[in-house]
Amino acid sequence: MDINTYMQDIGRRARAASRLMAAASTAAKNDALAAIAAEIRRQSAALVAANGKDLAAARSAGLDAAMLDRLTLNEKGVEAMAAGLEQIATLPDPVGEITDVRRRPSGIQVGRMRVPLGVIGIIYEARPNVTADAAALCLKAGNAAILRGGSEAIESNRAIAACVHAGLKTAGLPEDAIQVVDTTDRAAVGALITMPQYVDVIVPRGGKGLIARVSAEAKVPVIKHLDGNCHVYIDEDADPAKIVPIVENAKTQRYGTCNTAETLLVARAVAATALPAIAAMFAAKGVEMRCDEEALAILRGAAIGEAKLVAASETDWREEFLAPIIAVKVVAGVDEAIAHINTYSSAHTEAIVTENYTRAMRFLREVDSSSVMVNASTRFADGFEYGLGAEIGISTDKFHARGPVGLEGLTSQKWIVFGDGEVRR
């Protein structure tokens, strides 16, 4: 069977399964999640062994340490996977939720019902835990899923897929509801993203190259997240006690996450006092500051011992460093801060530190990013922190889902009408 025929067959099965999943009861879906978790625990040794084959092949292929780390599935990872499935079972079922029912002058009552999107295609790198995690979210939201993980994880993914199918069967749900693409042929991705008749939305999870390629070539909607170039703006009315803790947490709690701050903007009126305090904290943590001229002048004057100060270039304002580096700029005030952010940001997450009510509200309203915060660390932009229970990704688009995407983002709303024989006049 050639790869296109193979993918079309997967698509047809997924579409058929999605009809059954849309009508599946909450109990059946939760039973499936519990049964998959139980099977994963039971197969722990087999999963670790399958992963061992992937790791051996990856080592001989010369994969780097970070990739090997993401590929590794040990007993602790298996347990975390099972616990994650059980946690998703506890979330409220979004499907069937009826809202906004209003009676109209014609007599009909019009409302909305939340329904699954249908078939979700997930394309991700060699991270076996994503297989279970993405399957669980799609299943709970009443969708069918087609999972295409990195080819380096093929043995692990096959073993996880067997557990998922066993669990679906136990719960009386169609095994085709979750299909793992069982080929390392890269053409599978091209086929998956160009079958609008079978796939309703694609979620790419991985590096920028993958996401850019999928976005450019997909013939179906994509829930995507490109860069996370997040900003913290220190307003002239910032509470001095909040400045350093928020900047420290936003930049240094973790360097490699997409909600980490990459640019610091400081109002001119407080730059001379705020910047040295921030620089002392960064110096202690070894964070390099790429400063505009004004910030550089202030900080060189302050002569902070270990501060790593570098002159910023234009490209630094757009950069997602994912490293102990931060771009720093002095701005006239909130207007310049908003303009800078709306020009250079990747529209992920931005925060203002201020006690001024009007500027806080203006920042919330005028900054065009998926998450906008007052007096909080950008690191809070996360499905768990927002109370979604879990997330399939963070969208920097405006269309459909924006920001952390949980179960709700994997659903849609249709209109429903309760009538009593009404006809239109």
Place this chain on the structure above:
Amino acid sequence: MDINTYMQDIGRRARAASRLMAAASTAAKNDALAAIAAEIRRQSAALVAANGKDLAAARSAGLDAAMLDRLTLNEKGVEAMAAGLEQIATLPDPVGEITDVRRRPSGIQVGRMRVPLGVIGIIYEARPNVTADAAALCLKAGNAAILRGGSEAIESNRAIAACVHAGLKTAGLPEDAIQVVDTTDRAAVGALITMPQYVDVIVPRGGKGLIARVSAEAKVPVIKHLDGNCHVYIDEDADPAKIVPIVENAKTQRYGTCNTAETLLVARAVAATALPAIAAMFAAKGVEMRCDEEALAILRGAAIGEAKLVAASETDWREEFLAPIIAVKVVAGVDEAIAHINTYSSAHTEAIVTENYTRAMRFLREVDSSSVMVNASTRFADGFEYGLGAEIGISTDKFHARGPVGLEGLTSQKWIVFGDGEVRR
């Protein structure tokens, strides 16, 4: 200036104007709508004269009567346009609405704020009234718009654009917020749908050919509506008093609208009584019935005088007739009805006629269309009837907006966080 440079320039201006529109007050937007309406009334004679030039050119080019009818703008049409603008001014402003604010265990309060999408591109046929209507909806939702109407209406659209710009200026809003593409070069459409840096979403309004082309070639999301192949299903527990009025209204109130019923499904248990009553009504109205074998046998046996009965072919189940023709099929019951609809429907609007609670709820839940109704005519699927105040179109997609799209569909929601110095642990 070549067409691509021209369109890029329009895009750049629209993006800049969209920033100002997003921050515009409700009062300024309503003032602009009122000022545009006033200017349109003041320029009534000039608008009719400009339209006269378009009509003369269209007549010499040999446009058909239906196209000339849609192109025509008389004094009554000008007044309707102005009244429509004033009506949109009375709708609540969706921008800035804050919902779902909840306190999280970390201490932050997380909620959502409704925000404009940004820049909307509207591509439509030679219907001058759409220019004012689409401009008003985009403006009220805080967006900038780029309008590309059919080239046959270029003089009318120029004249309307002048009124729109005068109104925006009066209200202190940027004239670039609403730009009318002032060229008849068809390459303008290709450019408009492939500038994701300047255009956030495209709304094509017009024939299937236009929509299919835009969908296939667009590099930005499209809010689109293809066919309206709507179904009415008569269940075995239908109230006999509701059957004929709903079928009559759904099929015959208007033949050419997308929410008109095109297929009738009848449960076997009631087919022998329901079908003759329906056929008598259709016979009186000259509606042709394209019947499956079973329906044909029942109706030929019933020998209704003027009934136009034809044997249905497979293609009739997919057809949007937009004419006094309806496909008719006898089904075993609600399961077969749902399966038929989910196979053949264009996912626009479907209705069940039943007094049975469980089957009504199953139909609502399992039919995968943008509007699903119980005991009401499909003709109610409409932005005004649903209480949206106005609609920019009806989406048969699941992503972002589904069904009638009003002001809310021209907006998005961002996450907002109210903090008090919280950092992530």
